[in-house]
Amino acid sequence: MTFTSAPTKISFRVFSSCDVKGGAAVALGRIHASWFLVLARPDEVQMIRTFRCLNFVLPDDPTAINALSAGGKHLFAVGGHLGDTLMDELTSLLEHEGRAPVKVVEAYPEDHPFSVCALLEVLVPDEELIYACARCGKWEARFGPRFPRCSGCKSRYYCSTKCQREDWKPAYHRGECALLREGKAYEVECRRKLHDNGWYFENGGLGVKLFLAGTGEYEWERAYSEGDWEHFAYGTHTPPHDVPPSAAASTRPRLSREVVENMDPDVSPPGFISTGDPQEDRTLIKRFRATILGTDPVLPPFLDVFHTPGLAPNTVPDHHIPVYPSLPVPQAPGFVFTGDPLLDDCRLEEFLDEHGTDAERAAYDAVGEQRTACIEARAELMEGMLKRSRVCKRMIAAHSDVVRKSLRAIQRAQGGAESGDDGEDDDDELMSGLKGYGSDSESDSSEDGEECVQPSWRSRISGL
Numbered sequence: 001m002t003f004t005s006a007p008t009k010i011s012f013r014v015f016s017s018c019d020v021k022g023g024a025a026v027a028l029g030r031i032h033a034s035w036f037l038v039l040a041r042p043d044e045v046q047m048i049r050t051f052r053c054l055n056f057v058l059p060d061d062p063t064a065i066n067a068l069s070a071g072g073k074h075l076f077a078v079g080g081h082l083g084d085t086l087m088d089e090l091t092s093l094l095e096h097e098g099r100a101p102v103k104v105v106e107a108y109p110e111d112h113p114f115s116v117c118a119l120l121e122v123l124v125p126d127e128e129l130i131y132a133c134a135r136c137g138k139w140e141a142r143f144g145p146r147f148p149r150c151s152g153c154k155s156r157y158y159c160s161t162k163c164q165r166e167d168w169k170p171a172y173h174r175g176e177c178a179l180l181r182e183g184k185a186y187e188v189e190c191r192r193k194l195h196d197n198g199w200y201f202e203n204g205g206l207g208v209k210l211f212l213a214g215t216g217e218y219e220w221e222r223a224y225s226e227g228d229w230e231h232f233a234y235g236t237h238t239p240p241h242d243v244p245p246s247a248a249a250s251t252r253p254r255l256s257r258e259v260v261e262n263m264d265p266d267v268s269p270p271g272f273i274s275t276g277d278p279q280e281d282r283t284l285i286k287r288f289r290a291t292i293l294g295t296d297p298v299l300p301p302f303l304d305v306f307h308t309p310g311l312a313p314n315t316v317p318d319h320h321i322p323v324y325p326s327l328p329v330p331q332a333p334g335f336v337f338t339g340d341p342l343l344d345d346c347r348l349e350e351f352l353d354e355h356g357t358d359a360e361r362a363a364y365d366a367v368g369e370q371r372t373a374c375i376e377a378r379a380e381l382m383e384g385m386l387k388r389s390r391v392c393k394r395m396i397a398a399h400s401d402v403v404r405k406s407l408r409a410i411q412r413a414q415g416g417a418e419s420g421d422d423g424e425d426d427d428d429e430l431m432s433g434l435k436g437y438g439s440d441s442e443s444d445s446s447e448d449g450e451e452c453v454q455p456s457w458r459s460r461i462s463g464l
Helices: 083-090 161-167 177-181 185-192 199-203 208-213 217-226 229-234 257-261 278-293 341-355 358-413 424-434 457-462
Strands: 026-031 034-039 050-053 074-079 102-107 116-122
Touching: 050 199, 074 083, 083 116, 083 457, 102 457, 177 185, 199 208, 208 358, 217 229, 217 278, 217 358, 229 278, 257 278, 341 358
Parallel strands: none
Antiparallel strands: 026 034, 034 050, 074 116, 102 116
16 A cells, blocks of 8 residues: 655645636645546535536547647546536636636637537646545535645545555555556546546536435534534545545544543644634534533523524435436447437437437437426425525524524523623623524525626637
């Protein structure tokens, strides 16, 4: 087994654009054969990090994986159903010094047969990219330590020795480390098939993984109640599809009650990762200590800010999610599936119009009707899930308000608050973690309702 080499001490580089996640800080990242846009910090409730898979890998193209420019910089292609959207976002991003994450090396015609938009060169040095653990899928945290990489291949990163050890099996990294050392990244991808051109479909919109992940209110409150700083630092993460889901379990150090009792309460516990907000850090550490030591008093619901009555996970079970039907395989040679479901749908329709039989076209139309029914059913499920999410937020906000008022009433009754002082300072820290709850509005890609529309990427690069 090869051990991990010392991690870099350089932070990953962050970019922003008013067209991308409302101006939030994002980083350019890698895991296995895929490139992603990753939120530098998890969003407020769902704790999602990855929101765009960037590279489009043409089938049977050895040059599509780990390609390098003449100057030794990474190259990847952008295309598929969301190609123009991805290009608009990527070419609008800048960091604080005005540097861009990528450069367009070649723009392809709009009628490219696989809808490939452009070939991009990565301008971010390797040590300033953000990396995910090759085993559990966890992305590096904005204020946490950088992940060390495998000292053998120098291509895979791990969040812990536990993850590296579990990945050192023939089916996983043990079987690919030597290939990566030899520069055979394409052979590694063919072996495990981890890249997904249809990532956007399964992870966004009406995708299965979005339903299974849920809207996050219950999980957020659980993490806040227990002082689970990993949840707030790393957010949610999903292991590669050939790795057991159990690999995503927390790797936070398990500290005994005795150890915590002997720790200075004003000192961060071993492995603690800052949120970037000192007040939130103090609250999480207090909650962690209270959870381990069992010092929380038994409180009536109207005084227990950490447990909203009736709050439950807001997910959709796998067996309730309609399966998106597969496209029929044409008899005539020449059609290649890309793995992008919506792109392949359009391409197959054109192919069958020219080369298909009447029976094949009828089969395609039947699948189209089934797909439409599936999307409509999923849209109904999503509407229900979002409605429950709004209810959850209102429940938490209302419960927080009840607790705040109850605490102030008790303080006044006990004479604990001076005249004209309703005790706000005493419970502000207690309630600090609940910011962002209680809003019924859906997230917006622009701030304060202002429109912020950049020109399309083709017009942008033509002006350079």
